Amino acid sequence: MYDVFITKASTYLPNEPVANDEMETYLGLINDVPSKAKSLILRNNKITTRYYAIDREGNPTHTNAQLTAKAIEGLFDEHFKKEDMKLLSVGTTSPDQIQPSHASMVHGELNIGKSIEVNTATGLCNSGMNALNYGFLSVKAGVQENAVCAGSERMSAWMTADKFNHEAENLKLLEERPIVAFKREFLRWMLSDGAGSFLLENKPRADSTSLKIEFIDFYSYAHEIEACMYAGCDKQEDGSLKSWADYPSDEWLKQSIFAIKQDTKILDKYILVKGAESLRSSFDKHNLDPEKIDHVLAHISSGYFKDGLREEFAKKGMDFPPEKWFYNLSEVGNIGAGSIFIALEELMNSGTLKKGEKVLLCVPESGRFAYSCALLTVC
Template identity: 60%
Template sequence: MNEVYITKISKFLPNRPISNDEMEDKLGTINGKTSKGRRIVLRNNQIKTRYYAIDDNGNITHNNAQLTKEAVMGLCDDNFKAEDIELLSCGTSSPDQILPSHAAMVHGFLKNGNIEINSASGACCSGMNALKFGYLSVKSGQTQNAVATGSERTSTWMKSDTFEEELKYLETLEENPILAFNKDFLRWMLSDGAGAFLLENKPKGEQPLKIEWMEGYSYAYEIDACMYAGADKLDDGFLKPWSEYPSDQWSKKSLFAMKQDVKLLGEHILVKGVDSLKKALTKHNLKPTDIDYYLPHISSNFFKDKLYKEMTEQGVEIPWDNWFMNLSKVGNVGAGSIYIMLEELAHSGKLKKGDKILLSVPESARFAYSIALVTVC
């Protein structure tokens, strides 16, 4: 088996940073009224700025595949061209269409010759799953290099016109036309952007990062879906897919909007996350004190102190000084967040040879977790 190194990291964040006060100008108001939940959610998540693939005139500037293509091109220079890529592995929870796959669309924009592609579906863990596919390909010798990406373009999913038909329908039923909190909640959480890693079987570059191991854990066998899109959650927890509804119900129920069961999220996301972390550290005989930098992808700073408390209670406490996050500046970029976090750390000038970096990504869709350890070479 080959060793696998992250030799280059790139990110692409579209347009300019958007402040909290500008969000409804970009996404629109629901039923002509400012969201009551917005201030509560923003106060809890403590995100100050985020990025949207929407310009100041309201025009869409990039789709998801275009964002990803820009991140991939950020890896390329005179020494490594797009045509040198042997495998392109892309993860996202917000593909531009059902078919073709996200990676196929990114490859279409790259126009870099005949290569292998892989699309990892899911939510936040899709970016890590894309990374693992590339990691295993290089490790096994199937390819000498791979590019892995994580990206999201969720802003258009959150625009007010997505929900207008539902609100009109509620009015015809003489019900209060207020957007349910499980839909409104995510409008103030998510950001657009993309990140990319170049994986190679040699430690090239100024400061390569060796991938020591990657682990994944799913708790779907015991917990109902929490975050979902393209479906409606019934009272018994069953997800009824959009394809089983008449087409006139798709907009009336905002079936394609992203929704989150906030109660279920609070009950399980931290407990299962720390349980999976403990499993991974135990498997690899790694102590929390061995970790120099802990990069947790969390959707909201609301969970930060609670995560630390849960880690302490389960005996896997990582000191605050070793945490590294950039949520407040870039927002929650879902599958792209861990790429964008590591990019900032790698270019911060803080890293030194031998530093151990733990990447931790939860996915609330049906509670899955991805964990990886990388070492600075």
Template identity: 85%
Template sequence: MYDVFITKASTYLPNEPVSNDEMESYLGLVNDTPSKARALILRNNKIKTRYFALDKNGKSTHTNAQITAKAVEGLFDDQFKKEDMQLLSCGTSSADQIQPSHSSMVHGELNIGKSVEINTSTGLCNSGMNALNYGFLNIKAGIKDNAVCVGSERMSAWMTADKFNHEAENLKLLEERPIIAFKREFLRWMLSDGASAFLLEPKPRENEISLRIDWIDFYSYAHEIEACMYSGCEKQEDGSLKSWAEYPAEEWLNQSIFALKQDTKILDKYILVKGAESLRTSFDKHELDPDSIDHVLAHISSGYFKEGLKEEFANVGLDFPWEKWFYNLSEVGNVGAGSIFIAVEQLMNSGNLKKGERILLCVPESGRFAYSCALLTVC
């Protein structure tokens, strides 16, 4: 078995940062009416700027595959040329199409002139970590000499007003208030576009910072809890999900079936406590001392969870002082599967890391409550 190192990281964020006041200029007004929930949601999530692959007319400027390819291209240099790439592993929850796979489309965008192995991880926020794990295991087993792993999102195109206007019009016809449900609107003000890529190799780079991946663990609580975040379906009274394929085609628009939705009631109840439970399991499994951790990078969807997450960790004996936490949510926004990659890239290239330091990664996924965590060592 080989050691595995992140030897280079690269981030691509499309266009210029978008402020809170500008958001509806890009996403548009549902039913030509300013959102009443927007200010409250933004105040709670504490996001100040984010990135959209849109112009101010709501027109797309990049596909997810293009954003991802841009991040990958940032890895190429004199030590690692594009034709050297052996494995491309991509994770996203917002692929541009149902089929073919996201990694296929990214491979096509890269124009590297050769065949490579590809892997696509789908789902929600953990899809990026799953893509990383696939590359990690291939290098560790000696199957590949290098792997490029990417987490990306392009959710803005899912959140433009035209995706919800038909539902609002249908509510008018039913003589109901033409306001889309909170479970749909909530996420319009939460999500951001971007991608970040890691180069994995079995040796660290000389005279440069590399990060050794010591382990990656995953946990799912789908055996205990119903779905919380979902798309392409509608949640039923008993908590089950009814697939888009079971609805007449006209209902896809009437009920915004393909919109990304979140059940905020069970989100609050489970997201933090199960995250702490899973992390405690990993610390016990690896006999890891919390005091040995120098940097804590935890993906959170909203600043609303920041204090609560620290408290829940402390409740299971993992009381990390604030000076060890690294957050970039307020500037970058919630990039889903790409968030933890972007945070690692920023810290890795900050010039603040010292050899021997340990970096803890924590990623929750509210789809049906799945979690991942990893330990990196600075080399």
């Protein structure tokens, strides 16, 4: 078994940052009416700018595969050329197509000129960590001598007004208020586009900061809790999900079946509590001392959860002081599977990390409440 190190990190954020008052210029107005929910959601999530892979007319400027490839290209240098890549492992919530796999499309964009092993992790925010874990285990076991891992999202194209206008028109026909349900509109004001990537190798770099991966742990609570965040389906009264394939095709647009939705009631009830429970399990499993942690990077979907998360961790005996937490949510937005990559890249390249420090990564996924965490040591 080999030690595994993140030897380089790279981020790609498309176009210019989009301010709060510009969002509907890019995403459009549902039913030609400004959103009444937008200001409340933005006030709570504390996001001030985000990035979109679309222009002001809603036209695409990048595919998800292109965003991911551009982030990965930043890993290539005199020490590691693209033809040196052995494994490509990527995760996303928002692939450009159902098939082929996202990793295959990214491989094609990179124009490496040779066959490599590819792996795609699907799901929600944890898909990036799942992709990282696949690369970590492959290098650790000696199956591959290096791995490129990435997390990315291109949610803007899912959130343009034209994706919701049919539902609003249908509500008019039913003589109801033509206002799209809050669970569908909520995420329009939360999500951002971008990609982050890591190079994993079995030796640290002598001339720059490397991070040794000590462990990556995963926890799912789907045996206890129904789905909270979902797309390509709709939730029934009993909490089950009805697949898009079981709806007549004319209902797909009328009910915004493919829109990504959030059940905010169960989100508030479980997301922080189960996050603290899962992290406590890892600290017990690895016999970790919370006081030995120097930096805490927690992916949160909204600034609304920042104080609550710290409080829930403290209740479980993991009281990390405010100065140890690192966030960039307000500047880059919620990039789902890419968020933890993008945050760690910023910290890793900030010049503030010191040899021997411990960096904790925490990633929640509200899909059906799954969590991951990882411990890194600065080399």
